[in-house]
Amino acid sequence: MILNNYEDSIVRMITETGLGRAEIEKIMLIFFESTYGILKDLDLALRKSDYKMIQKISHKIKGASGNLRLDWISKIVDELEISGKNRDMEACNKLTEKLYYHINQYADFV
Amino acid sequence: MKKQILIVEDDIISGKILEGILYNLGYIPLGVITRIEESLLLVKEKMPDLVFMDIDLSSSMDGIHTAEIITGLYGIPVIFVSSHNDITTINRAKNIGVGYITKPFFKLDIERAIEIVFDRQNIDDDNDGKEYSSNRIAIRCEDGVMFIKLDEIIFFEAIGHMISIHTIDDIFTIRNSLKNIIGSDKSKVFFRCHKSFLVNTKKIMGLIKDESYNYKIKFKETNIQIPISKNKVKILRKHHI
Numbered sequence: 001m002i003l004n005n006y007e008d009s010i011v012r013m014i015t016e017t018g019l020g021r022a023e024i025e026k027i028m029l030i031f032f033e034s035t036y037g038i039l040k041d042l043d044l045a046l047r048k049s050d051y052k053m054i055q056k057i058s059h060k061i062k063g064a065s066g067n068l069r070l071d072w073i074s075k076i077v078d079e080l081e082i083s084g085k086n087r088d089m090e091a092c093n094k095l096t097e098k099l100y101y102h103i104n105q106y107a108d109f110v
Numbered sequence: 111m112k113k114q115i116l117i118v119e120d121d122i123i124s125g126k127i128l129e130g131i132l133y134n135l136g137y138i139p140l141g142v143i144t145r146i147e148e149s150l151l152l153v154k155e156k157m158p159d160l161v162f163m164d165i166d167l168s169s170s171m172d173g174i175h176t177a178e179i180i181t182g183l184y185g186i187p188v189i190f191v192s193s194h195n196d197i198t199t200i201n202r203a204k205n206i207g208v209g210y211i212t213k214p215f216f217k218l219d220i221e222r223a224i225e226i227v228f229d230r231q232n233i234d235d236d237n238d239g240k241e242y243s244s245n246r247i248a249i250r251c252e253d254g255v256m257f258i259k260l261d262e263i264i265f266f267e268a269i270g271h272m273i274s275i276h277t278i279d280d281i282f283t284i285r286n287s288l289k290n291i292i293g294s295d296k297s298k299v300f301f302r303c304h305k306s307f308l309v310n311t312k313k314i315m316g317l318i319k320d321e322s323y324n325y326k327i328k329f330k331e332t333n334i335q336i337p338i339s340k341n342k343v344k345i346l347r348k349h350h351i
Contacts, residue, residue: 018217019130027130031123059166063193064123067214 006106009069016069024068031064035103042096046089054084054092061099072102113159113228116140118149118176119191120167124213128162128191131217135224146176153180160227165192165203174203185271185285187227247275249282258282260299264329265336266291266308278331301346303327303338317343 013024038057045053058081065073076099083091115137119125125142132139140158143149146167153161161180165173177188189209192199203210209223246257258277267274268288275282288308292300303309315330317338325343326335338346 016214016216017127017131018134019127023130027123027126030126034122059193060121063121063213066193067124067127069214 005070005072009071012069028068031068031070032103032106035061035064039096039100039103042099046092046096049089051084051087051092055081058084070106073099073106076102112136112138114138114140114156115160115162115224116149116152116156116158117142117162118144118146118167118173119162119164120144121164124164124191124215127215128220131215131220135217135221137224146171149176150179153184153186157184158186160224161186161188162191163188165190165199177203182272183270189223189227247284249275249284261310261312263310264313264332264334265310266300267336268306268308276334301342301349303342303346304336305339307336307338309336309338311346314346317346 010021010024010028013019014021017024019027038061042054042057044050045057058077061077062074062081065077076095080092080095080099083095115132117125117128117132117139119128119142122142122144125144129139129142140152140156143152144167149161161177163173163177163180167173167176173190173192177190180186181188187208189211190203191211191213192203193213200210208227211219211223246259247263249256249258258275262277264276264278266288267276271285271287272283273286273288273291275284288302288306292302292308299310299312300308301311309327313329313331315328317325318328318335320326325338325340327338327346328335
């Protein structure tokens, strides 16, 4: 399932941006490597109940994942940004867990 | 010559994608800059033809404010990039930038946004500051192009790559240089009184000295005074007033 999604994202990127597969895969790798670092900041923001930071981090991942056509990740961080805005910690925690799961699943294929 | 484009974007992934698209479209990307201070230095140094600017930069200044500086000082057009869809942000950006694209990026959107900017610039370059032979100057405005008669102009002031045209009632801004204007002035009524000023000699009332003993030009129809370089005082007195 994840493999199909990943492949879909690559194909859509090629069609919609005109970039080559090798170039896209290189950018995907940078995304997953950098997102691991960002997730640590997200953990810290959750522990401190820093809703502003949660929104900021989600917004940043949303832009990058949306641009990479990683729709599942993009959808989760979009909801996370809204939950941060609504100061809903329970939802923020659940969505972060979900985000970790998907990032790990995708990262296995990159 | 290939146009050079600078990307100011703190999301390095989006920046890399945009850089790749620009390269494939035949432009020269000057890199992805993540910090505002660095972007301002690079703009000054490289003078790109266009800047792609992210609105949400993690800095004390946002992308819109930075674009105001780049456009105001250097006359370089800016296309905004954002994942924001709220109308307030878009309207704020529209007042400064010449284009606006939202994430995710599509090659076609980017290609069109750039074409619009460069096409518009060609119209500006073709029209702005031209038509001196018929004693008028063309200026791009909201409704298209308008003309000002040369004898209505009091002086021109150079500000970066832009020029302010001062008349009795209005100030207009065009993208041009004083050198171009004086070179095309067939009436020969305009005099370069200072490195940043070109004055209509028919409008001059006289020269006055300020408290620092520097000369200034006084006009017949307005209280505005403009500086004159010391070495130009004699020439102006001898040939023009």
